[in-house]
Amino acid sequence: MLLSLVLHTYSMRYFLPAAVMMGTAPTYVLAWGAWRLLSAVLPARFYREVDDRLYTIYQSMVLFFFENYTGVQVSR
Numbered sequence: 001m002l003l004s005l006v007l008h009t010y011s012m013r014y015f016l017p018a019a020v021m022m023g024t025a026p027t028y029v030l031a032w033g034a035w036r037l038l039s040a041v042l043p044a045r046f047y048r049e050v051d052d053r054l055y056t057i058y059q060s061m062v063l064f065f066f067e068n069y070t071g072v073q074v075s076r
Contacts, residue, residue, distance in 0.1 A: 017069055021062065028058045 032054055039047040067074055 017066060020065060024058075024061065028054065 032051070035050050035054065036047070039050065063074060066072075
């Protein structure tokens with residue numbers, strides 16, 4: 001009985017990363033959408049700079065989470 005519980009828990013190990021990513025993605029999409037609307041009247045270079053920064057922040061968070069979750073260091 002305990003072994004089946006352990007095996008079931010082990011098979012669901014991908015649930016936590018998926019839940020974290022699904023929980024943070026809407027925040028970044030909302031921030032990106034707000035920036036897209038606010039920057040409509042600004043020159044395109046301002047939009048690109050902040051858009052690149054938002055993308056970098058999100059990818060850094062994803063990389064940090066999965067490196068710590070899996071224990072594998074990704075070379076940069």
